[in-house]
Every structure is written in C-alpha cells, then in structure tokens.
Amino acid sequence: MYSNELVRGTLKTIILQLLGEQNQMYGYELSKLVKERTQEKIVLTEGALYPILHKLEKDKLVVTNLEKVGNRTRKYYALTSNGKTSAxxxxxELLEFMETLKMLMEPKPIMLCNY
Amino acid sequence: MYSNELVRGTLKTIILQLLGEQNQMYGYELSKLVKERTQEKIVLTEGALYPILHKLEKDKLVVTNLEKVGNRTRKYYALTSNGKTSAxxxxxELLEFMETLKMLMEPKPIMLCNY
DNA sequence: TTTTTATACCTAATTTGCTTATACATAAGA
DNA sequence: TCTTATGTATAAGCAAATTAGGTATAAAAA
Structure with a gap:
C-alpha cells in the first residue's frame, strides 16, 4: 500500500482512464478493478470514489444510467465526448509528469562517452 | 506546469532525493534546481518548501548549519543517517508507484503470441 | 438459523499538504 | 532609483483525500 499523499491526485485520472477502457462501469466495479490490477497497492475507497464520480457527472465528463440486478441497483458511468478528451x-499529463520526475530524480547526462 | 494535485505528495520525496545527491543544499538552491531540471514544469514554492524542510529537521531526517555569504545567511540542510535511509x-516507493500506475492504466497481457 | 462476508450506494466531519499572500532583508542590475 | 534576484519564514485558506458512519440486498459460512 502506497502512502496516501502519493495516490492522492492520481485517482481522478485513474477513474477516467478505466472508464475509457470499457463502455460503462459502476462504482463498485471500479474499486474492485483497481484493487485487483494493483494487488491492493492502490485502493479506491468509497469516500474518495463516489465524490469523484459525482463531480465528473456534474462536470459532464460522464453520464449515468441505473440498472437493476435482482433487487439491487447499479449506477453505471460512461464517458461523454468531453470525458474522453479529458481522459x-x-x-x-500523468505520463509526462512521471517522465519529468524520473528526469528530476535520476538526471542523465545528455551526451555519453562523446570523446 | 503540472496540476497541483499531481505534484502534491511528491515534494518531500523530491527534496530528500536532491539532498541525497549533494552533501548539503539550502532552500533557495533546492527550488532553483527543481525549476531548472524540470524546465519549470515542477515548481517548489517557498510556501511548500520551507515547511517541508522544517518538518524534516523536526523528524531528524536532516540537520542544518548556517553559513554567512556576505551579509546574508544561508541555511544548509544535510541528510542524517535516518534521512539517507528515508530518502x-x-x-x-515513488518509482514502484509509477510502475504500478502504468500497469493499472496500460495493462499488458502476460503472454504474447503464445500460439 | 444466525452471523458474517460480499455486493452496492452514499455522505458528513475531519485531516492534510499544499497555494496564496505577505513579511523582512541584502545584493545586484537596469 | 526602481526593479529583479537572492534568501528565509509564516499565516490564512482551499480542495482532495481519509475516516467513519449510514442504508440495503444477497450469498456463504458458522
């Protein structure tokens, strides 16, 4: 499990990216997928997850539709056109940031053995 | 310039890493180095920098010594033994986190063309 | 059969790590 | 003389998370 400070700030990006992979996903499914793919090294808690999803909906980056499964209701989220662009x-931005971090922490000389 | 949310959480790690590269550095020097190496894509503002440095000192991960340059005083920071370990x-953790993020966002199948 | 675990959603209070803004002071350059 | 660079410091405020709680159904284990 990575420290909270590190994960913080990447969650919205993660959610947008995962929603871009599938047609639609529901909250619980998202949290399970993150847990599984990262071997629980990143955990999307509900307290973070649902507020982010609601914000995305408010900002029109996702649209929702409710589906009944037995007696329970799932709220599926799908990217809008703007959402896909944003994703x-x-x-x-995240990939570039990681490159920048590597550059910062492990600066390599521009020229190697140029003599 | 990356969004604040992204940079947030990585600053302490960056500072510890940079302090590990040199014998000692002072605050202003650290902020200049980060700006320069990242082409201003990451900026260590004073409001973030100094509180972090003070926290590191309080936690005994760094020790300080004051040096006079003309009439101005520089406060140099150097990693302690614990600080080196922590760095x-x-x-x-940061490098692993970046790998995990890539795995999460761009999952590659384990076996390729195995037929 | 009762209890626990998994599924499925939600939110309020609090914490935290930053930003923004401000302050003080010296040195150099325009 | 005014601005920019150097150099350190802190206080108020914000936003994204954590923590901790709530509701409810379904399945599995005790």
Whole structure:
C-alpha cells in the first residue's frame, strides 16, 4: 500500500482512464478493478470514489444510467465526448509528469562517452 | 506546469532525493534546481518548501548549519543517517508507484503470441 | 438459523499538504 | 532609483483525500 499523499491526485485520472477502457462501469466495479490490477497497492475507497464520480457527472465528463440486478441497483458511468478528451489529456499529463520526475530524480547526462 | 494535485505528495520525496545527491543544499538552491531540471514544469514554492524542510529537521531526517555569504545567511540542510535511509525508501516507493500506475492504466497481457 | 462476508450506494466531519499572500532583508542590475 | 534576484519564514485558506458512519440486498459460512 502506497502512502496516501502519493495516490492522492492520481485517482481522478485513474477513474477516467478505466472508464475509457470499457463502455460503462459502476462504482463498485471500479474499486474492485483497481484493487485487483494493483494487488491492493492502490485502493479506491468509497469516500474518495463516489465524490469523484459525482463531480465528473456534474462536470459532464460522464453520464449515468441505473440498472437493476435482482433487487439491487447499479449506477453505471460512461464517458461523454468531453470525458474522453479529458481522459486522454489527464493520462498524458500523468505520463509526462512521471517522465519529468524520473528526469528530476535520476538526471542523465545528455551526451555519453562523446570523446 | 503540472496540476497541483499531481505534484502534491511528491515534494518531500523530491527534496530528500536532491539532498541525497549533494552533501548539503539550502532552500533557495533546492527550488532553483527543481525549476531548472524540470524546465519549470515542477515548481517548489517557498510556501511548500520551507515547511517541508522544517518538518524534516523536526523528524531528524536532516540537520542544518548556517553559513554567512556576505551579509546574508544561508541555511544548509544535510541528510542524517535516518534521512539517507528515508530518502532511498521514498524514492523506491515513488518509482514502484509509477510502475504500478502504468500497469493499472496500460495493462499488458502476460503472454504474447503464445500460439 | 444466525452471523458474517460480499455486493452496492452514499455522505458528513475531519485531516492534510499544499497555494496564496505577505513579511523582512541584502545584493545586484537596469 | 526602481526593479529583479537572492534568501528565509509564516499565516490564512482551499480542495482532495481519509475516516467513519449510514442504508440495503444477497450469498456463504458458522
């Protein structure tokens, strides 16, 4: 389990990215998927998850539809057109940020053995 | 410039790592180095920098010594033994976290073309 | 059959790590 | 002379998370 400070700030990007992979997903499914793929090294708690999803909906980056499974209701989330754009932008920003961090922490000389 | 949420949580690790590279550094020097190495894509503002440095000192991960340059005083920070250990741990955590993020966002199948 | 675990959603109070803004002071350059 | 660079410091405020609680159904274990 990574420290909270580290994970904080990446959750919205993660959610947008995962929603971009599938047609639609529901909250519980998202949290399970993150847990599984990261071997519980990243955990999307409900307290973080649902407020983010609601914010995304409010910002029109996702749309929802309710589906009944037996007697329980699932709330599926799907990216809008804006959401897809935002997902790509956020992902790129994160990947670039990681590159920048590596550059900062492990600076390599530009020229190697140039003599 | 990356969004604040993204940078948040990585600053302490960055500072510890940079202090590990040199014998000692002072605050202003740290902020300049980060700006320069990242082409201003990551900026260590004073409001973030100094509280972190003070916390590190309080936690005995760094020790300070004042040096006079002309009429101005520089406060140099150097890692303690614990600080060196912590720096390595934090760096590893960050690197692992980045790997986990990539795995999460771009999951590759384990076996490729195995037929 | 009762209890626990898994599924499924939600929110309020609090914490935290930053930003923003401000302060003080010296040195150098325009 | 005014601005920019150097150098340290802190206080108020914010936003994204944590922590901790709530509601409810379904399945599995005791």
């Amino acid at each position: 790509k932008e956020k992902k790129n | 390595k741990e934090k760096k590893n």
